[in-house]
Amino acid sequence: MIGVLSNLMIPLLVLVVIGYGIKRKVAVYDVFVDGAKESFELAFTLFPCMLGMLLGVNLLLKCGILDVIFEWAAPFFEFLHFPVQLLPMAFLRSVSGSTTLAMMNQFFAEYGPDSFIGRLASVIQGSSDTTLYVLTLYFGSIGVVKSKYALKAGLIADFMGIVASIIVVQLFFG
Amino acid sequence: MNFIWAFFIIISIIYSLCTGKLDSLNTEILNSTKDALDMVMKIFPVMALWLGIMNIASVSGLLKKMSNAVAPFLSKLFPELPKGHESLSFIASNIITNMFGLGNAATPFGLKAMKSLQTLNPKKDMATRSMITFLVINTSGVTIVPTTIISLRMMHGSANPTEVVLACILATSLSTIGAVFVDRYYARRDKKRDRRSI
Numbered sequence: 014m015i016g017v018l019s020n021l022m023i024p025l026l027v028l029v030v031i032g033y034g035i036k037r038k039v040a041v042y043d044v045f046v047d048g049a050k051e052s053f054e055l056a057f058t059l060f061p062c063m064l065g066m067l068l069g070v071n072l073l074l075k076c077g078i079l080d081v082i083f084e085w086a087a088p089f090f091e092f093l094h095f096p097v098q099l100l101p102m103a104f105l106r107s108v109s110g111s112t113t114l115a116m117m118n119q120f121f122a123e124y125g126p127d128s129f130i131g132r133l134a135s136v137i138q139g140s141s142d143t144t145l146y147v148l149t150l151y152f153g154s155i156g157v158v159k160s161k162y163a164l165k166a167g168l169i170a171d172f173m174g175i176v177a178s179i180i181v182v183q184l185f186f187g
Numbered sequence: 188m189n190f191i192w193a194f195f196i197i198i199s200i201i202y203s204l205c206t207g208k209l210d211s212l213n214t215e216i217l218n219s220t221k222d223a224l225d226m227v228m229k230i231f232p233v234m235a236l237w238l239g240i241m242n243i244a245s246v247s248g249l250l251k252k253m254s255n256a257v258a259p260f261l262s263k264l265f266p267e268l269p270k271g272h273e274s275l276s277f278i279a280s281n282i283i284t285n286m287f288g289l290g291n292a293a294t295p296f297g298l299k300a301m302k303s304l305q306t307l308n309p310k311k312d313m314a315t316r317s318m319i320t321f322l323v324i325n326t327s328g329v330t331i332v333p334t335t336i337i338s339l340r341m342m343h344g345s346a347n348p349t350e351v352v353l354a355c356i357l358a359t360s361l362s363t364i365g366a367v368f369v370d371r372y373y374a375r376r377d378k379k380r381d382r383r384s385i
Binding site for chain 1: 191192195196198199200202203206208211212215216218219220222223224226227230231232234235236238239240241242243244245246247248249284287289292294295297298301302304305308310311312313314318319321322323325326327328330333335336339340342343344345346347348350351353354355357358359361362363365366369370373374376377
């Protein structure tokens with residue numbers, strides 16, 4: 014049901030927008046092309062920001078230091094009854110969305126999507142967005158370099174999201 | 188941002204040097220350029236599509252109409268934006284498309300919103316309060332239908348792929364409400380500091 018609904022969303026959105034445009038006698042094709050042109054400018058401004066962000070994130074992810082840190086922190090989280098397997102995912106959610114998506118996929122394969130870990134992974138992935146990526150993209154596109162307290166606030170919000178996910182999953186499926 | 192970025196890179200390089208993984212370090216540094224290009228290439232065509240569709244919605248007045256519906260709610264979150272400002276309709280569209288899990292349609296709206304917020308910004312290189320509020324709401328996630336997760340669950344043979352939807356909505360609402368409070372707190376502190384420095 015929800016699958017059908019979400020498949021319908023995009024065509025429906027396009028239909029409504031173009032239909033409304035025709036009704037209002039807008040030169041829809043010309044306006045469309047005009048709008049799409051903007052993407053070039055955006056792609057050019059975004060590339061350097063993406064490059065910078067990915068350089069930092071990739072190095073950190075691949076160098077192996079995180080495994081050491083997680084191993085070291087594991088007993089503490091065990092004490093809090095947080096499933097230790099999910100620790101890297103919880104930490105990296107704000108840093109790299111594609112990494113955590115791959116992790117979630119792996120948890121599904123290993124424990125099954127209907128296990129506690131599978132469910133918690135789903136909710137952690139679904140209830141938050143990749144803060145670092147969004148900040149890079151949005152500030153990068155307009156050339157804002159002084160982001161003030163944005164990163165701090167975003168990361169605190171992410172942390173609250175993780176805590177909320179754990180509580181909610183325990184309440185729903187515990 | 189500068190500090191975190193440098194921190195990530197320096198700590199990774201030092202660690203790689205200590206563990207003697209110079210080969211993979213070299214490939215990783217160069218691979219990042221390819222990854223960045225891939226990423227831009229991946230979002231660029233989709234963005235072109237949605238920027239085009241969005242332009243129709245904007246010219247025809249549909250955006251304005253949509254944002255009027257949520258304006259009272261948004262003006263509470265963004266008290267600094269003038270009433271009926273175009274950025275509000277982009278913010279509204281971004282949040283609405285995000286809610287339905289249309290992430291790649293939401294991004295161009297978000298970028299337009301930022302561009303529009305930037306026109307109100309007196310210091311072009313510094314983030315404004317409204318920008319940060321918008322970003323924090325965005326990053327805390329406002330998805331109602333997490334399409335990717337549902338399809339992955341389906342693929343792995345979940346008995347009930349959509350059972351997490353309600354939990355996601357609840358968790359995301361909690362984190363978004365929390366995010367708004369955190370943002371308010373920092374915004375107020377920031378304002379106080381500004382006043383003191385004057």
